[in-house]
Amino acid sequence: MKRILVICCLAFVETLLQAQQSDIVIYPSPREDTKLAVVSFVPRTVATADVQSVADNFNQVLLEDLEFSAFFEIPSKSFYPLKPLRFPVDVNFDNWQVPTLDVDFLIFGNLQVDRSLAMVEAYLYDVKTHQQVLGKRYTIPDSSFVQRVAHEFADQVVFQLSAGTSQGVARAQIAFTSLKGESKEVHVMDYDGRNQRSVTANGGINKFPAWSFDNEKLAFVTTLPGTAKWELWVQGLQGGRTVLPVPSSYVSSPAFSSDGKMIAFSGRRPERQDAEIYVADVDGVELRNLSNHPGIDTSPTWSPTTQQIAFISDRSGSPQLWVMDVDGSNVQRLMKEGGHCDSPDWSPDGRFIVYSWQAPTQWKHDIYVIEVATGKIFQLSSGRGDNESPHWSPDGRHIVYQSTRTGTKQIFVMNADGNNSRQVTRYGANDSPAWAGYVAIEETIEEVSDEETEGLAEKMQEGEGLQEAERP
């Protein structure tokens, strides 16, 4: 069975920095192998306008997620057979192998919306073998959860069809800060900009949110009104807050290690003028100063093995990208090109560091990637505005960043090759995005076996309602 379809090789095509920025390509298009049809999910029963709008919302989110994953070629729906597909029995596989379509996989499903309950049934079929790859039934409290279901199913499809390359990024949320009047608060949102909500409402300036390894907490720095100091907070998304001890009134750019044991940040000894890199246990004890050196050291990012830390230092004159071992030894400058570097983030596979750079010939910041082993540099963004604060998606195939290209600071996502940028925030001023790690599959989701779905479909066709059977 052909399930291993996409080889995600980050084989960068080196491009001269002096070359036209629009020519820059990082990895070969991952779309060429898998052709996927995403048929609109249809209401189970006669659809009111309300139910249809829920379905339309679901269909839009699911399609966007699958397109954004950059794993699939998804033919236009105008080529699809007109007959709606609710259940597997509705599928005529031959119709999906005609030359204008010739898809490898087929997604379809149905949904049902009640006043107090909603349900989505989603299928992924292998068109060549007629085998069911996925059959999922999501029961949700109400229709406002359908976007989550779309993200969930999209991630499961990606996980199935990417041969384990990716667990999908649609459920991995993005933390960011948003300016509201005088205060700047931490928010989280879905990666597509939907479902925004605030994490802090302390009225202060909150900056540089960073996810804990279990996605349950955010570390960030805060200065509250009337205080003259920055504090390092670790706040749970479900509540709870710890203020970690720091050496002085300055603390910045926290980063959790991927093993969940440590937190690195930029701090300053009280008697010194310059910021340095510190590492502490996640509860803030056992503080260690790693970069005891004149000059500003900031923006630590852990290698996935937690053996190294990359950081920004201006010890050589201007802020540049450096790397050191986690005990502070073996300090090396990663690139020698000058300019101003900031906000490095080490890729999940450890090969690359993405960062913002004002190259010596430029007057603005753009997003670049450096291959750690070779020092090769690739430009990912160009055009209008400053592009800064890049952060990898958990599968390393996408990057979230902030840009002023629309006139205000807003958050964008793009493929890791710099293509397919999408604006995800539009109002106010938003910055410092951080993409959460992979999210575990929710256990509340039922697996729908081939046999069961066939059976249910038959029941439905026989006119039996599913609603009663599905109620807990």
Add this chain to the structure above:
Amino acid sequence: MMKNKTFYLSVSLCVVAMLGVSSCGRKQPPVVAPVPESPPVQVEKPAPEPAPTVSIGASPATIERENQTTLRWQSSNATSVVIDNGIGNVEKSGSIVVSPLESTTYTATATGAGGDAKSSTRVTVVPKSVEVAVTSTDLDSLKRAIDEGLVKPIFFPYDKAELTDESKTVLEANAQVIQKFVQANLVIEGHCDERGTEEYNLALGDRRAQVVKDYLVQLGVSGGRLETISLGEERPFVEGSNESAFSQNRRAHFIVKR
């Protein structure tokens, strides 16, 4: 009766007192090289030609704007003595009255058969005496002094956190006012323009605030009265993406700690 009294800050006296404090073991205090009480004994030596010496001082070292100070210098083994800042050739030892409008460093260069020698002295010029109403507390007074521009913000070049001579002069004047109100504590806020990036700018603003604090401490202000915080590029004073706005926003700014 002296109720509701208003008095004039005697700035020069204050400076002299402060300089006396700051010269005790601090690094690089803005003190004046002492002027010898009597000229050194000139000793004729055959060969080699003795090296010239020169020393110059200013009294008073700090003046209010539009006031005068006297430069005095002495040299030995010199054939000529030149003082910069437009004074030019002078006698081998002597004095001259000057009235610089801004703080100025005067350097005397003595040239002789045995080579050159230099000596410098700095004249600090502070704003003219100003009237400050004594209100109930130092805190209110200092806040008012800040509001009235007697404690000025310090500006920085792009991507720099070093104090210029001009900044030092401003801080010297600031320190005198700050020292008048010893019960009030200050917060020094470090700010950056929007061109840098967020993370680096937060550290750069911190360094700017620290540099300002350190210099004030050198000038005798108690470190315990001075807190620092960086606001990076979060709180621009002037909106706009041009150098005029940027240069206003690269600053260390004083506020009274409530």
